[in-house]
Structure formats: C-alpha cells, structure tokens
Amino acid sequence: xxxxxxxxxxxxxxxxxxxxxxxxxxxxxxxxxDALTDQIIRQLRMADDSxxxxxxxxxxxxxxxxxxxxxxxxxxxxxxxFPIYVDFKEYLDEQDTRLEDIFVALAIELSENxxxxxxxxxxxxxxxxxxxxxRGFANGSQITELEIGLPEDVGKLKAEFKQNPSARKQxxxxxxxxxxxxxxxxxxxxxxxxxxxAQNTTFKRLVLIADGLEKxxxxxxxxxxxxxxxxxxxxxxxxxxxxxxxxxFTIPLFLYRSSADAPxxxxxxxxxxxxLPMVKIHNRGNFDDNYQLGHSALKAILQKxxxxxxxxxxxxxxxxxxxxxRYSGGNIRNLLRFVQQAITYxxxxxxxxxxxxxxxxxxxxMFAASINEQSGHYQKLAxxxxxxxxxxxxxxxxxxxxLENTTIFEYVDGxxxxxxxxxxxxxxxxxxxxxxxxxxxxxxxxxxxxxxxxQS
Amino acid sequence: xxDQSNITDDxxxxxxxxxxxxxxxxxxSQNYFLFYACCNSVPKQNELIERARASFSxxxxxxxxxxxxxNNLLRELRETLAGKKPDAVFxxxxxxSIESEGEGADNLAVTNLNHYRDxxxxxxxxxxxxxxxxxxxxxxxxxAPDFFSIHSGIFYFSATAEKLTGQVFQSFIENFKEISSMxxxxxxxxxxxxxKLLSEYEALPEANRNxxxxxxxxxxxxxxxxxxxxFRKAIEYLKQALKISREIGDRLGEGSSLSNLGLAYRNLGxxRKAIEYHEQSLEIRREIGDRLGEGSSLGNLGNAYFSLGxxRKAVEYYEQTLEISREIGDRLGEGSSLNNLGLAYHSLDxxRKAIEYYEQSLKIAREIGDRLGEGSSLGNLGNAYDSLGxxRKAIEYHEQHLEISREIGDRLGESNSLNNLGAACNSLGETEKACDLWRKALAIYEAIxxxxxxxxxxxxxxxxxxx
Numbered sequence: 001x002x003x004x005x006x007x008x009x010x011x012x013x014x015x016x017x018x019x020x021x022x023x024x025x026x027x028x029x030x031x032x033x034d035a036l037t038d039q040i041i042r043q044l045r046m047a048d049d050s051x052x053x054x055x056x057x058x059x060x061x062x063x064x065x066x067x068x069x070x071x072x073x074x075x076x077x078x079x080x081x082f083p084i085y086v087d088f089k090e091y092l093d094e095q096d097t098r099l100e101d102i103f104v105a106l107a108i109e110l111s112e113n114x115x116x117x118x119x120x121x122x123x124x125x126x127x128x129x130x131x132x133x134x135r136g137f138a139n140g141s142q143i144t145e146l147e148i149g150l151p152e153d154v155g156k157l158k159a160e161f162k163q164n165p166s167a168r169k170q171x172x173x174x175x176x177x178x179x180x181x182x183x184x185x186x187x188x189x190x191x192x193x194x195x196x197x198a199q200n201t202t203f204k205r206l207v208l209i210a211d212g213l214e215k216x217x218x219x220x221x222x223x224x225x226x227x228x229x230x231x232x233x234x235x236x237x238x239x240x241x242x243x244x245x246x247x248x249f250t251i252p253l254f255l256y257r258s259s260a261d262a263p264x265x266x267x268x269x270x271x272x273x274x275x276l277p278m279v280k281i282h283n284r285g286n287f288d289d290n291y292q293l294g295h296s297a298l299k300a301i302l303q304k305x306x307x308x309x310x311x312x313x314x315x316x317x318x319x320x321x322x323x324x325x326r327y328s329g330g331n332i333r334n335l336l337r338f339v340q341q342a343i344t345y346x347x348x349x350x351x352x353x354x355x356x357x358x359x360x361x362x363x364x365x366m367f368a369a370s371i372n373e374q375s376g377h378y379q380k381l382a383x384x385x386x387x388x389x390x391x392x393x394x395x396x397x398x399x400x401x402x403l404e405n406t407t408i409f410e411y412v413d414g415x416x417x418x419x420x421x422x423x424x425x426x427x428x429x430x431x432x433x434x435x436x437x438x439x440x441x442x443x444x445x446x447x448x449x450x451x452x453x454x455q456s
Numbered sequence: 457x458x459d460q461s462n463i464t465d466d467x468x469x470x471x472x473x474x475x476x477x478x479x480x481x482x483x484x485s486q487n488y489f490l491f492y493a494c495c496n497s498v499p500k501q502n503e504l505i506e507r508a509r510a511s512f513s514x515x516x517x518x519x520x521x522x523x524x525x526x527n528n529l530l531r532e533l534r535e536t537l538a539g540k541k542p543d544a545v546f547x548x549x550x551x552x553s554i555e556s557e558g559e560g561a562d563n564l565a566v567t568n569l570n571h572y573r574d575x576x577x578x579x580x581x582x583x584x585x586x587x588x589x590x591x592x593x594x595x596x597x598x599x600a601p602d603f604f605s606i607h608s609g610i611f612y613f614s615a616t617a618e619k620l621t622g623q624v625f626q627s628f629i630e631n632f633k634e635i636s637s638m639x640x641x642x643x644x645x646x647x648x649x650x651x652k653l654l655s656e657y658e659a660l661p662e663a664n665r666n667x668x669x670x671x672x673x674x675x676x677x678x679x680x681x682x683x684x685x686x687f688r689k690a691i692e693y694l695k696q697a698l699k700i701s702r703e704i705g706d707r708l709g710e711g712s713s714l715s716n717l718g719l720a721y722r723n724l725g726x727x728r729k730a731i732e733y734h735e736q737s738l739e740i741r742r743e744i745g746d747r748l749g750e751g752s753s754l755g756n757l758g759n760a761y762f763s764l765g766x767x768r769k770a771v772e773y774y775e776q777t778l779e780i781s782r783e784i785g786d787r788l789g790e791g792s793s794l795n796n797l798g799l800a801y802h803s804l805d806x807x808r809k810a811i812e813y814y815e816q817s818l819k820i821a822r823e824i825g826d827r828l829g830e831g832s833s834l835g836n837l838g839n840a841y842d843s844l845g846x847x848r849k850a851i852e853y854h855e856q857h858l859e860i861s862r863e864i865g866d867r868l869g870e871s872n873s874l875n876n877l878g879a880a881c882n883s884l885g886e887t888e889k890a891c892d893l894w895r896k897a898l899a900i901y902e903a904i905x906x907x908x909x910x911x912x913x914x915x916x917x918x919x920x921x922x923x
C-alpha cells in the first residue's frame with residue numbers, strides 16, 4: 001500500500017506545473033525586494049492613454065517566470081488594464097516559426113479571452129479569412145459555407161492551427177499572397193477590442209502578455225538558437241513594437257546577457273526589463289551563510305503544495321529539508337524535482353536525510369557527465385568562484401551558456417541583503433550541485449595556484 | 457556539511473534499490489510525470505523491464521520500442537497508444553533518434569521533445585519512463601536543458617556485470633614485449649626451435665649441461681607458449697625451470713618462474729593459486745633488491761585481486777607498481793600499471809576516469825612499440841565506451857584491437873575482442889551478428905581453456921538460437 005500522504009505531496013510537487021493562484025508563493029524578499037507584478041502594475045497605472053508600454057522579462061530555466069506571469073494576470077483582474085495571456089508553448093513546434101504564427105496566436109487568444117470573459121465575439125474578418133484558408137486546405141480545398149460568428153469557429157481555428165503544420169504553411173503563403181500588412185490588420189482587431197472594453201467594461205486598455213517566445217528554436221529560416229532569437233527580437237522589432245497595445249515579452253537570458261544585443265534591446269523595447277533571479281538562500285560569497293528569508297520563502301512554497309501536511313516536522317527530517325534547499329540553489333523547479341526524487345526513496349514520511357542525499361547525488365552525477373571540459377567551462381566556474389564580488393565577465397559567451405543551462409545561478413541583493421553602497425546588486429554563484437564535483441575543486445585549486453605564481 | 461563529499465560514494469547505485477525507486481515512482485504518480493531510466497545495455501533494460509512488470513502487480517505497462525529513428529516521439533506515442541489506457545508507458549530506443557541527428561540546437565528529435573513537453577500531458581495520463589543510455593541523457597541535458605529540468609526522477613542501472621567478460625589485462629612479464637609483439641608464425645617457429653634446443657640439451661651428458669642455460673630455455677619456451685595462450689604447457693616448462701633455479705640457487709630465476717607461474721594460473725582462472733605464487737615471487741624479489749621484478753609481482757597481485765572482484769585492493773597494488781616503474785624508468789611497467797588502474801576504475805563504474813588511464817597507457821604503448829599493450833588499451837577503451845553506451849565508438853576500438861591481436865597471434869586478445877564486439881553488436885540489437893562473433897570467440901576460448909568460455913556460452917544460450 002502506498003502511503004496517501006506520500007502520494008499527495010509527490011503529485012503536488014510537479015516541476016512542470018506553473019503555480020496557480022492557490023499555490024503561488026511570494027518570494028520577493030529573496031529576489032531583490034521589488035516584485036515584478038508591483039512594478040508592472042504601477043507603470044500600467046501611470047501610463048497615459050497615448051503611451052504604449054513594452055516590457056521584457058527574462059530569467060533562469062525553472063526560476064518561476066511563468067508562475068510570476070500567471071500571478072500578474074490574476075492581479076490585473078482588479079485593475080483597469082485587461083490582460084491577454086498567451087502561452088506560446090502551446091503553439092510552437094519543430095516548424096520554422098514565422099511572424100505570421102505569432103500574430104495568429106495573439107489574435108486567437110484575444111478572441112477567445114473576449115468570448116470567455118465578456119461573452120462577446122469580436123467581429124473578426126481577419127480570423128475568419130484565416131480559418132477559411134486553413135479549413136479549405138484541410139478539407140482538400142472544399143470550402144464549405146462558414147457559420148460566421150459562432151463561438152466554436154475560433155476554437156476550430158485554434159485546433160487546426162496547432163495540429164496541422166502543413167495547413168499552417170498554407171496560411172503563411174495565403175497571408176503573404178493577400179499582400180496585407182499583418183501588423184495593421186492585427187492593430188485593427190486590437191482597436192475593436194479596446195473600443196469594446198472602454199464602452200462596455202470597467203477596463204480601459206489591453207495588455208498582451210506573450211509568454212514562451214524565448215522557447216522558439218527556429219525563426220524565419222535562421223539557424224536555431226541565438227540567430228533565430230536575434231531575428232525575432234531585434235531584426236523583427238519593428239513588427240513587435242508596432243503592436244498597438246501594452247505588451248510584455250519573455251526573452252531568453254542568453255540574448256539579454258549578450259553584449260552585442262543588450263543595448264539594442266534597451267533601445268527598441270525601452271528600459272522596462274526584468275530579470276527574475278534565483279531565490280537567494282545564502283549570502284554573497286559564502287555558501288554556509290544562510291539567508292533566512294530565502295529559506296523561509298522556499299519552505300512556504302513547499303508548504304503551499306503540501307497542504308495540511310506540515311513541511312517542517314511531518315514532511316521532512318530537519319537535515320533532509322536543509323539539504324534539499326541548500327542544493328537547489330534557490331531554483332524552485334530544482335527543489336521540487338529533488339523532493340519528488342527523494343520521495344521515490346521514501347516509504348513513509350518524514351523524508352529522511354539518506355533519501356535527500358540520494359536525490360541530490362543524482363543531480364551531481366548528471367552534471368559530472370554533462371559539463372563541457374573541452375570548452376574550459378571548469379576554468380570559467382573557478383574564475384567566478386574566486387571573484388571577490390561574485391561577478392562574471394559580461395559578454396563572455398561561455399558564461400551565457402553556463403547561465404542558460406543552470407550551471408551558474410544569478411541572484412539579486414535587496415535593500416537588506418548586504419549590498420554596500422556602490423556595489424553591484426546582482427551577483428552570481430556556481431550551482432551548489434556543481435560545486436560538489438571533484439573537477440570543479442581541482443579547477444579552483446589550479447586557479448589559486450596560478451594566481452600565486454603570477455603574484456610571485 | 458562538506459561540499460567536498462566523495463562523489464563515488466554517491467554514484468554507487470544499488471540495482472534493486474533503484475528498481476524499487478522506479479516502481480515506487482510509478483505507483484505514486486497519479487498523472488503524467490516524466491522519468492529517466494539510465495541503462496547502457498538494451499538486454500539489461502529488457503531484464504529490468506520484466507522485473508518491473510512483475511513488481512508493478514495488477515498494473516499494465518505499455519512498452520514502446522522505437523526501432524527506427526523518429527524526430528517526433530509525441531506523434532509516435534499518440535499513434536501507438538490510441539485506444540489504450542496503460543498505467544505506465546516505457547519507451548526504449550529513443551537514443552537512435554538522438555544520435556542520428558546533428559549536434560547542439562540542430563538536433564530535431566531533442567528540440568521536439570522540448571517543444572511538445574506540455575503536450576505529453578494531453579496524450580498521456582500516466583507516468584512516462586524513457587529508457588536511455590547515459591550519453592543520450594547527457595545529450596538531452598546539453599541540448600535541451602529546459603526539457604531536462606522538468607523530469608520527476610532519474611534511476612541509474614549499471615550494465616557492467618554482464619559485459620566485462622572480455623577485459624584485457626596487461627600482465628607484468630619481464631622481457632615479454634619482444635616475444636608478444638612477434639608475428640604468430642615467428643612464435644611457432646621459435647617454439648619449434650626452442651623445443652629442439654631443449655631436447656638436444658637434455659640428451660647431453662650430465663657433466664656437459666649448464667643448468668642455468670637449461671632453466672633459461674625452459675622459461676623462454678614458457679614465455680612463447682604463454683604468448684599464444686597455451687597456459688597448461690607453459691606451466692609444465694615453468695615448473696621445470698623453477699626446480700632447476702632452486703637447485704642451482706638462482707634467486708633471480710626463481711623469482712621469474714614463480715611470477716610466470718602465477719600469471720599462467722591466473723589465466724586459467726585459478727586466482728588463489730596465482731596469488732600464492734605472486735606472493736612468493738614478491739618476497740624473493742624484495743630480498744634480492746630486484747626493483748623491476750618487485751613492480752611486476754605487485755602488479756600481478758593487483759591483477760589477481762582484480763579477478764576476485766577486490767578492486768580497491770587492486771588499485772592499491774597498481775599504484776605501488778606505477779610508482780616503482782616511474783622510479784626506475786620502466787616504461788612498459790608504467791603503461792601496464794596505467795592500463796590496469798583504468799580497468800580497476802572501470803570496474804568501480806568510474807568510466808571517465810578509466811578512459812583517462814587507458815589513453816595514457818595507449819600513448820606509452822605506442823611510444824615504446826609495445827603492440828600487445830597497444831591492443832589491450834584499445835580493447836579496454838572499447839569496453840569503457842561500451843559501458844557508456846557509445847557502442848559505435850566501442851566497436852571502432854574493438855576492431856582495432858582485433859586487428860592487432862591477429863597480427864601478433866595473441867589468441868586471448870583475439871577472442872576477447874571478438875567477444876566484446878559481440879556484446880556491442882548485441883546492445884545495438886544486431887543479435888545475429890553478435891551470435892556469430894560470440895561463436896568465433898568461444899571456439900578460441902575453448903581452445904586456450906579460458907574461463908571466459910563459460911560466460912560466452914551463457915551469452916549464446918541467452919540471446920542466440922542453437923545452431
């Protein structure tokens with residue numbers, strides 16, 4: 001028989017689930033103080049009618065970006081700006097993504113949101129023409145009479161668009177052949193939406209929240225990764241920034257940290273960018289100097305998921321909980337994964353230190369096999385470990401890679417966080433799991449020895 | 457708590473505990489969760505999956521075996537699972553898709569895993585376990601860290617127990633290099649010559665016989681016989697040599713004979729007997745200050761303990777040997793020590809460390825023209841890559857080893873490399889080819905009375921049709 005408590009917490013700690021309103025936990029104190037939601041809401045309130053705000057949002061894998069955005073959407077319900085949240089992960093696949101796809105997805109979600117929230121069908125010639133094209137293609141070019149304005153149309157368009165890549169290609173060419181400016185058409189749709197809001201609801205404006213664009217691998221025929229992301233956010237910026245509504249984009253950390261691209265991003269998208277750091281669990285430069293606020297925040301996250309089972313006491317032996325938190329480095333997804341793996345070695349609560357050790361050991365082994373020695377990554381890690389202010393060389397692509405694959409974590413000191421005046425608020429640390437690797441220790445020792453030789 | 461805790465202690469995974477953990481995870485999951493089962497050998501995977509089925513009682517596990525590369529796992533699953541409601545889904549063979557694709561961000565199979573990561577939930581309402589060799593999991597972590605970060609557990613299963621049958625030891629025989637590197641035909645000619653010489657010598661009247669030369673001839677003959685893996689016959693001559701050395705008080709010769717007897721017995725699988733001989737030779741060599749010999753005996757003791765599965769003890773001996781050979785500039789011994797350290801770490805499942813040692817040893821063997829050592833190091837590199845699940849790479853190394861073994865008439869090396877090639881092919885699912893190779897290996901093992909014959913027979917029985 002499986003212990004029911006064990007089953008409950010195992011299923012509650014899904015690392016692949018965005019936090020809901022029920023289990024979202026505010027970690028702002030340990031993330032540098034000011035919360036993303038507060039800042040965005042403040043700015044939206046202050047914006048006058050002619051102003052269009054653009055926000056960029058980035059952060060580590062698993063740091064909780066989507067959870068923050070979903071939380072923002074919830075908060076905005078009480079404001080005068082109506083949020084349209086688009087989870088682009090739902091729309092993307094291995095196909096080369098085009099700008100058309102992004103606009104179609106935005107239009108679909110806009111229309112759906114209006115239908116669900118206001119029971120209002122946006123009069124959308126654009127969507128209709130797309131649907132006709134898609135259906136015509138899917139049904140072997142037999143265009144049947146459309147039931148215009150029925151709510152399921154958008155649903156059908158969405159389903160077809162998501163599941164039928166060849167139909168999507170057809171749509172691309174149809175849009176191109178139509179020779180219309182997609183941006184102007186889309187802005188027309190936005191105008192209609194804004195008009196409806198102003199006339200019929202308590203909301204005044206729209207804000208589009210585009211989550212997941214950083215996950216696009218290939219865009220507009222460019223090679224995968226950085227080139228494609230550059231093509232999207234920098235080369236195509238005129239289209240993105242031309243959208244007639246407040247808008248937030250999630251962008252990849254490697255683009256945001258690239259020395260060539262960062263100034264352009266700031267220029268095109270204004271200065272409204274946010275980086276979600278790790279939850280700070282220890283103070284700068286000292287892994288043993290616990291930052292209690294961060295520990296409490298992570299415990300609170302677990303408590304939300306554990307429900308009536310007390311995390312401290314019932315859930316874990318004290319050592320076991322400390323062990324998992326310490327090695328999570330403040331990465332929430334890692335922590336949840338560690339908890340799940342530890343549960344697989346547990347028959348009854350509380351989770352014991354031996355299970356916690358095994359769980360972390362798995363991560364250590366995986367990093368041991370995956371860190372690229374040839375590229376000198378251990379030397380880069382040693383350099384960071386020994387840097388007095390825990391800084392990395394900005395613009396060094398190796399560091400971008402290491403940030404991207406969570407070998408290095410980024411933290412921000414809040415007002416109370418020990419940042420002295422004139423100090424960098426932002427600092428970095430080697431993932432505590434990686435610090436356990438003998439190769440890392442050796443690289444640090446070698447770097448120390450080298451320094452001594454240089455000095456003498 | 458120390459950050460510098462010993463990683464090897466963490467990486468020793470108990471098979472039953474890991475399997476229990478996996479079953480436990482399946483029982484706990486009330487919806488779609490993603491797990492990895494890391495196991496480098498497909499036959500081993502099959503065995504574990506059968507055991508998992510038996511333990512996951514009353515529940516249905518759907519095993520999806522991908523025989524061809526696919527760059528869209530989700531689509532495959534949607535098609536295969538249509539209308540089915542299993543309690544867990546296992547996927548085998550995904551590594552084919554991962555290895556057939558390009559590096560980095562261009563690997564479409566991995567890219568798709570990442571893109572569809574949320575869609576798996578819509579297709580599956582039960583846990584999904586991806587059975588993969590380690591290198592494929594590493595490739596996922598490096599290519600799609602985001603996708604990798606969402607798994608709920610990983611379980612490690614070692615595949616070494618079944619595979620390391622044909623390990624290639626390097627023994628510590630003095631002056632053996634010249635003999636072992638000879639072409640096979642040369643060796644046979646030499647045996648003939650030596651036998652003739654020895655019988656002529658024995659026919660001489662007592663007064664005209666030089667006992668020292670007689671002992672030396674016996675040892676030389678034994679060496680050549682040893683080099684063609686005729687251990688029984690080698691033992692006969694060695695015992696004769698030992699007798700003579702004791703009679704004439706030749707301590708150096710006595711040490712050599714004892715040492716070589718130990719080697720021959722080890723090759724016949726009589727490890728305790730081998731240890732006794734090596735300990736006797738070590739004592740004599742220390743007495744007379746024969747540093748080279750001392751190193752050999754220590755190394756051979758390491759080998760014997762290795763064969764008994766006492767790897768930590770073996771490492772201790774090998775390290776002593778390495779130190780001595782470096783001290784006295786014995787390159788051959790240095791190479792052998794490095795090779796054998798590699799083997800010991802290999803057996804402790806520390807493959808990367810093993811590869812580092814093998815590569816050092818290969819370099820030395822090539823530098824000093826030690827063909828036997830070169831072959832051994834190549835074969836062992838093959839085994840290490842096999843353990844990492846990189847079978848194609850393994851095959852390349854084994855083929856090089858096979859070629860050298862045949863060139864120099866090293867029958868043991870030849871059969872070992874055939875056996876190892878068979879294991880690699882079997883892991884790639886090329887069973888027919890594997891069986892053919894094993895049969896060839898078995899024929900040689902039987903001819904030279906190697907204990908490895910038993911293991912190959914087991915493999916043949918398990919995987920191959922009777923001929």
